[in-house]
Amino acid sequence: MAAAPSPSSVKPVPLLKDELDIVIPTIRNLDFLEMWRPFFEQYHLIIVQDGDPSKTIKVPEGFDYELYNRNDINRILGPKASCISFKDSACRCFGYMVSKKNMLQVAKDPSGKDINALEQHIKNLLSPSTPHFFNTLYDPYREGTDFVRGYPFSLREGVPTAVSHGLWLNIPDYDAPTQLVKPHERNTRYVDAVLTIPKGTLFPMCGMNLAFDRELIGPAMYFGLMGDGQPIGRYDDMWAGWCMKVICDHLGLGVKTGLPYIWHSKASNPFVNLKKEYKGIFWQEDIIPFFQSATLPKECTSVQKCYIELSKQVKEKLGAIDPYFVKLADAMVTWIEAWDELNSPSDTNSSKKANGAPLPAAAK
């Protein structure tokens, strides 16, 4: 099990305080922030409120945050707001778009236990990845370990790390069929490792405990069209993960998985999940081979260019499966347009004031 001091007793040194945002998609109140207070209160929060914008989300005292609801998203993006999902945690990617910081960590309603996930994510992102050759002792940059005998020296510098994918103790991130078959299974195994996912290998990226370097990979972190009005849900992070990995592999960036763990306490209803995931379970049989064989031309030298190229391939190759993919491909383009607009170099003090937030005046 994770061994770390309890929240009440520790005041961690806030690494990268001015370079990191924490994005939280939510549809309910934010009481869970109390558990994370010692770790989060030094950082700037971007809260994306999904669902009914007339509802007021209570943020506990003392946090520095901006809050955006559906009305804000519509106001800021105008017609481009169509690419941001409604009633699905995919709306979180709006937070990524408006963040002005370099790194983001996403917390999705964990009840927060004892682990300074933030610190581990930062360490993961600040140390290189090793996607070209597998190290059997896992992340060689961690203390107490190194590259093993036989590991080519020319590959020991590694590549920059774009994404840090953490895991979960207690309720594991299973799909609906697995949840139905094993409703009582809990993940009790703490695997003390961080490792780089090799180049050319895809994985299911879970958005629950994720951090990434916005400058390196931000535009690829689009969580697709999910939830209300869409034929599919609970695949937002999967979609982002597949796109992201193909692009990282192409651009020579690394993706790590493993530590940190967070404690996942809320088990979602498997029947509700089954309805949302159902199409995804079938579609992924075609989607995976698509991503496994996707290649990007060498002219795609930026994340945006890669992403636009991917969207063309999505339309061409997956459009035949369901018209949803044509819409999704268009939304991918809209996303990049919105991203570039909101993040253009001329855009210093944006006109995108948040609704209801005490404009960055909250206690630091």
Place this chain on the structure above:
Amino acid sequence: MAQVTINENEVDIVIGALHSDLKSFLNEWKPIFSRFHLIIVKDPDLKEELQIPGGFSADVYTKSDIERVVGSSAVLFSGYSCRYFGFLVSRKKYVVCVDDDCVPAKDTAGNMVDPVAQHIVNLKTPATPFFFNTLYDPFRKGADFVRGYPFSLRTGVDCALSCGLWLNLADLDAPTQALKPKERNTRYVDAVLTVPVRSMLPVSGINIAFNREAIGPALVPALKLAGEGKFRWETVEDIWSGMCVKVICDHLALGVKSGLPYVWRTERGNAIESLKKEWEGVKLMEEVVPFFQSVRFSQSATTAEACVLEMAKTVKEKLGKVDPMFSRAAEAMEEWVKLWKSVGSS
């Protein structure tokens, strides 16, 4: 998932003896090894008589036995490569092999780790090389495939090679160990995972197990450094062998797992001394990476032997001109397949 049964009749434990006194080594392993058949192969260069305690069912092979069985090919089996002779003469489905300077490790709960059982479980449960499962081996108790893992890939493929790890003295190369003389591996990582297809890895010969029926000929005693010595820091035979096995497994749609079990590796040797010898190996590795990344097999190569023969040809063609060591490795690979056909099959 279904319980895996360990059947003693399916397993051989091969020990390459680089030390003559195996008494304390084997006594430490007795609780775990005594129910299995052992094949002990003495390094032909070792002069002293082997000392083996009672209580084991063991076949012992020395230099004269090796020469009797393989004639002039005995030169393939010197030093750490003596264990490959054991692989050759075994007739069991699974072979487990640990170096003679390793003893049982303890897990985080303080229990003695049975690496034989763990290796067999690894080999008897499917591997998942085509898509990475973030909760590691989905066939372990208490784990499963995560959301987003394609259902069509959940049956997995047969696991042909299981690569274990080492507590205490990890298998670091000489430069690294020389730089960090006090570094010891104390981190017990409770995971087994499949190394994805197309991903290369350094396979350490210190603690491995494999499905001999599926992949036996692919573990080749081929690459010998000119200055190869009697410390792991002075060899690359296992690294070369492992890279061959991995590309062959990838081609044959077989899996390779890495992680548990751990063994406890005891201290010996001096990294700085070995530095002078190992440099050769380090330089060679740089040449082989691009080669292995681009190795392809023909459709008709459907067995491990066929794959090794195809590889030997390509090694000679592409790497032979880089260093004569590779030409010799290619020849050794061809010789090995011949031996496998005549001696290795019943």
